[in-house]
Amino acid sequence: MIAVSDLTKKYGAFVAVDRLSFEVTRGEIVGFLGPNGAGKTTTIRVLTGYHPSTSGTATLAGFDVAKDSLSVRKNLGYLPQEVPIYPELRVVEYLRYRAALKGVPAKGRKLAVERAMDKAAIADVARKLVGNVSHGYRQRVGLADALVANPPILILDEPTSGMDPNQRLRIKQVVKDLAAEHTVLFSSHILAEVQDVSSRVIVIHRGRLRADGKPHELLAQGASSRVFVAARTGAQALAAALAPVPGLLAQASDGEALGIARAHCTFAPGGDPAAAVGAQLLAAGIAVCELRPDLPSLESWFHAITEGCEVETVR
């Protein structure tokens, strides 16, 4: 449904997107990942026809973004990073207006608006003025707007930013449910958001494609596994106890406080390092207070896969 090839976008001398190519097929939910300033929003804006590309092509639903922008836009639901504010309109009025603008026939408009509000869980603020609802709600109003015309393709730019955990959960569920009838591309800079929902992840940095694949595969691929452990013992003792764990590449002590020592361990990919560490410490008779896989932050993981070096011990 979405095909991007050799897409380049320059602002003067600055290259925001550099020869980006990827594809999204029907029914996929694709997370579009990258740190701030990676070129996510720029790419999305090219895809939505808001900005033209400098070179390269992009087609949505078979229509070229540059040549047939209107047809592209008809097949597209878009939630921008900046959620629209028409403070003088009520939520339901806003959605009705957007539905009309997107060519939803007058007959089914009311139903379409109700359905979209239902999906985005904003029925309770329907009669409030857009200007008076909270940021999270506004984000969901934007989502409802993207859904209202029931377009085959959805592009969501940072849909969960500014939401509280409950709302996030809700949105993630909504996005998952969309998979049935829509193709979704949504961007985020938080790996965890993407992991839960998407069937595939595309990672870009400095405008370049860095990774493309299933989330767990990607993590497993490039990154080593890390484990965080806290045990009721001395720092020295902990280090000694951990040393024999198979596959251990490095460990860094986190110091000792109140009789509890903490350490980050890095293991070679593969295996189940946390289980190995647990077994080792149990065997050593050390009481384990806390033991968890220490997932890399997107930043470090990303750093790893882009710069090609090992994951550092990051605090």
Add this chain to the structure above:
Amino acid sequence: MKWKSLGLWVNLLVGGALALAIWVLMAWVASRPALRTLVDLTPQQSSSVDAITIDLLKELRGRQADLEFHQFYPPFEGQAADALKAQEFRIRSRLRELTKLLLLSYQALGGDQVKVIEHDLYGDPQKTREAAQRFDYRDSAGDVLVVAVRVPGKEPRFRKLSLPLDLGRIEMPNTAAPMAKNQLPVLKAFVGEVQISSAIKSLLVEGTPAVYVLMGFSPQLSDGATGGSYGMLFGALQKLGFDVKRWDASKDAAVPADAALVVALEPVRDFNDKVTESLHTWVKRGGRVFVNYAWNELDDWNPTGGKFGQLLGYEVGARPVFHKIRDTSGKTGGRWLDNDPAVKRPELGVNPGHPITRRLAQSRTGLEVRHARAIREIGSPAGVRRDVLLVTGDQGWQAAFPEGQQDYRAPLNVKLASFDVGMAIEVDVDPALLPPDTPNPPKTGHVVLVAGQFCTNEGMPYYGDLALNICNWLTERKVLLDLKSSGYEAKYLQVQPPQIDRIGFFLVYGVPGLFLLLGGVVLYLRRRQ
């Protein structure tokens, strides 16, 4: 990729420039006189013009003639002290307004050949003075519209139209009526189009009309600068666009072919048969003649009209008409006095109905003539209509000088009476005399008689308007005078103080209050969830 974006910018700039060009072109094409149309929604269509005027302006364009309207509107002097003065100001400003409105139509229809200029002495003194000099305009003439036409290859010519006297019809209260004191003059109608179009037509169509001064019957006639000469009259006529020529009837008795008007000033002999014959035939073919008789001290220099008079049905008395003068000092209680040289200059009443004297009547300028004589209707020749223009008061007599002595006393044995001293004679055209293929044949010929000196160099500054009026009117083409004009009529509000109060309340509190209320309701409804 810089070039690509530069190219786009250039594209947009070119697009913008193109759009601007289209806009300018649209506006230019739409203001071509041929495409330009005026929709007149003014009250009483006071700006609409007749088809004749539209044709006239088309003709103007066709001949590449320039038309200028110069408006001289001297500022109102001081405050209106009384109701009469205030009303005069109002009428004047309304007339200005209506004139400007009408001129907009001329301007719209005439395109770039028509200029409408409003002179403002305070705004641009230099130009105003130049224009005033060019058109011989003085502030005392009041609100004046000058219509100036310049046909390529011809001398520029102009005509002055007074707003209150020519363009407006002002109804004066009847001063004899008992309630006269409280009555004000009222602007009844506005006949601007008839006047302006007629002026343009006459300036445009006739070329330079030739005024022929009949020589051979007035040996004393001179165009010099002395008091009794006619130099100023001729100068004024030339300035108005007339070509002043002489017709020496002793050499050629036939009226010159290009004559628009024949003027005979103070003839001392009756016209001889040949001249009478040719003048009369000319009048019967639509010609125009102005004869200004005056009494002469030499007994046998007082022609009575002779054969020409008989043909047209008038006779001029041989003796001068004197008239008692009103005592303005009040010592005698308003009696009429005689035995004073002033009786030689009778004050005349003018016919307010005739176009020649109408404006004189309206402006209420006094008219005095010297050496007046009485004009009497005699007989009733067929196809001739006579109309009195000037008449003395009813205290006049025809003086007799038994011993060559001037006697200013009213004769006791004769009843004092009023005498006609001016007459307009309209003569039906005899189609048989016209060349068979004359286009637009005239219907009438005209003769205007005044028996009394008034347009010599002495009289011109005071009564020159009358002489020029006569010449203008006589040479004017009549075709335009019957064009359908909108004939604007003024309406006045009658509002009582309680009504004013109600209006003030409604406008100041009612309407904004309503909006406040409505706005409040709307905003309240919006605030509600």
Add this chain to the structure above:
Amino acid sequence: MNGAWVTFKKELFAYLVSPVSWLIAVLFYLMRGYELSRLVAHFADNRLDQELLPTLSYGLTSTFLMVMLVPGILTMRCFAEERRTGSIETLLTAPVRDVDVVLGKWGAAAVFYGLLWLPSVLVLHVLEYGWFLDADLAFGPVFAAYLGMFLLAGLLLAFGCFASSLTDNVLLAALLTIIFCFGLLRLPNLVAGSVDVAGNYYLRELLDKLDVMRNFAEWFARGLIDTSQVVFYLGGIGFFLFLTGISLQSRRIA
């Protein structure tokens, strides 16, 4: 055209529920009411020709303010506000053509401006009743003036849309428009005062056309509709709307 119609409806609705609009209406009619009642009293005192009343009612200061200040206030938010809040992105990624958006927004501003003036006509009609003036007023000039005001405002609002599309600063957009209005109202006089206009036909014609306030006072408000002026205004509206479209397009270059 669906896009234009939908945009138009939404924008008009937004105007109608905006407190600013109601504030403008109240202030305008307060001032106008005061001026008009003074004018009526003046007519009654001085026995002026009543046919002039509707015409002169368009020469009041409130008219001048309405022409000079209000277009800027109405259009300042058209695009500048959308750019500032980012809602322009949703608007322009919806399946509507730019031209529809421009037309819809301008149309709403123009119609709303027309609605602001409509009560002034009704007020004159109400004044005709016996309770007030008890006179038949001439409505030709009123309708012509209404049309003229609509065209003039259309031009100014089209410029306002353009100004608003240039910047994301609402106040700057308003200021630009007000300067434009003021310039259009004053410039022809200034030029005519400093250059010999009478001799140059094209300059004179240009100034005549650009002298919008005089055209309004001496033509439309008197009841005269000159088709060439109508074409001029329509062309100007088209021109500035085209520029607005161009300006929207240019965001694709940025």
